[in-house]
Amino acid sequence: GAGVSQTPSNKVTEKGKYVELRCDPISGHTALYWYRQSLGQGPEFLIYFQGTGAADDSGLPNDRFFAVRPEGSVSTLKIQRTERGDSAVYLCASSPQGTGVGEQYFGPGTRLTVT
Amino acid sequence: DAKTTQPTSMDCAEGRAANLPCNHSTISGNEYVYWYRQIHSQGPQYIIHGLKNNETNEMASLIITEDRKSSTLILPHATLRDTAVYYCIVRVAGSGNTPLVFGKGTRLSVIA
Numbered sequence: 583g584a585g586v587s588q589t590p591s592n593k594v595t596e597k598g599k600y601v602e603l604r605c606d607p608i609s610g611h612t613a614l615y616w617y618r619q620s621l622g623q624g625p626e627f628l629i630y631f632q633g634t635g636a637a638d639d640s641g642l643p644n645d646r647f648f649a650v651r652p653e654g655s656v657s658t659l660k661i662q663r664t665e666r667g668d669s670a671v672y673l674c675a676s677s678p679q680g681t682g683v684g685e686q687y688f689g690p691g692t693r694l695t696v697t
Numbered sequence: 698d699a700k701t702t703q704p705t706s707m708d709c710a711e712g713r714a715a716n717l718p719c720n721h722s723t724i725s726g727n728e729y730v731y732w733y734r735q736i737h738s739q740g741p742q743y744i745i746h747g748l749k750n751n752e753t754n755e756m757a758s759l760i761i762t763e764d765r766k767s768s769t770l771i772l773p774h775a776t777l778r779d780t781a782v783y784y785c786i787v788r789v790a791g792s793g794n795t796p797l798v799f800g801k802g803t804r805l806s807v808i809a
Contacts, residue, residue: 586740613794624699624784624799625741632794641796673740677794686797688740 584608586689588674594695595664603659603692607676614657615686616649617673625673631657664696699800700724701785706804709779715772717803719785722766729788730761731797732770734781741784741799744770775807 587606595601607614612633617625627641631651639649646664651657661668671693675686702720709715721730732744745752745759747768752759758771772779784802788795 615796617796617799622801624782624801625797627796627798630794630796637794638796675740679794685743685746686741688742690738690740 586674586676586687588672588689588692590692591690592693592695594697596697597664597666599664599696601661601664601694603661603672603694605657605659605674605676605689607655607657607674608687609655610678611676611687612654612679613677613686614651615675615677616657616659617675619671619673619691621670628659661694664694666696669694669696699798700787701800703783703785703800703803705801706806708806708808709772709775711777711807711809712774715775715779715805715807717770717772717783717785717805718767719770720767721785721787724765724787725789727789730759730765730768731786731788732757732759733784733786733797733799734779735784735802736778736781741797744783775805777807777809779805780807781805 589604614631616628619625629639629649634654646662649659671691673691675688677686729746731746733741735741747759761768782802782804784799
C-alpha cells in the first residue's frame with residue numbers, strides 16, 4: 583500500500599523567504615510527526631499531532647516554525663523568514679492510533695536548502 | 698538527549714552476521730528498546746523492539762542482557778542492502794504515539 587509521501591522532495595529558497603512543506607500520512611493513521619535531520623545527525627523531533635490537534639510542539643525551535651493538520655490527515659510545516667541554519671532534511675512520520683508498539687512509518691523527507 | 702550510546706561505525710562482510718551493540722545503562726523498568734535503520738536518502742525504518750526477552754522477526758534478532766543495560770541487534774546474514782545507519786532508542790512502554798529520540802546511531806557498512 584501507499585506509504586508516507588512528502589512534497590516537494592527538494593526545496594531551495596532564499597534567506598528570508600517563506601516555505602511550506604507537505605506531508606501525506608498513511609491513510610487512517612491518526613498520529614503524525616515532524617522531525618528535522620541535519621547532516622551527520624539523527625532526526626530531531628519538532629511536533630506531533632494526534633488527529634487535528636498538536637499534542638506536543640515542544641521541539642519547534644522558535645516561532646518562525648508552525649505546523650497544521652486541519653482535517654486530521656495531510657499536514658503542512660510552515661517556516662517563515664527562513665535562515666541558512668534551517669537547511670536540513672525535514673521528515674514526516676505517521677502511526678496508527680493506540681497500537682502500543684509505537685512503530686512510526688517515515689516518508690522520504692524534504693531536503694530544504696536556504697541560500 | 699538520547700539515552701543510548703552506540704559505536705560510530707562498523708564494517709561487516711557480506712553473508713556474515715552483523716552484531717550491533719547498544720548501551721542503555723540508565724534504562725527504566727517501563728522502557729522498551731527500539732531499533733530503526735536509515736538507508737541513504739530514505740526515512741528511518743522500524744526494525745524490531747523488545748522489553749526484556751529476546752525477540753526475532755524476519756529482519757533481525759534483538760538480544761537484551763538480563764540487567765537490561767545493553768542490547769545487541771543481530772542481522773544474521775548481512776547483505777549489501779543492509780548498509781545503513783542503525784539507531785537504538787529507548788522509549789516508555791505503552792507510549793505508542795510519543796516521539797522518538799534519536800542519537801547519532803551506528804553506520805554499518807556491509808562489504809562484498
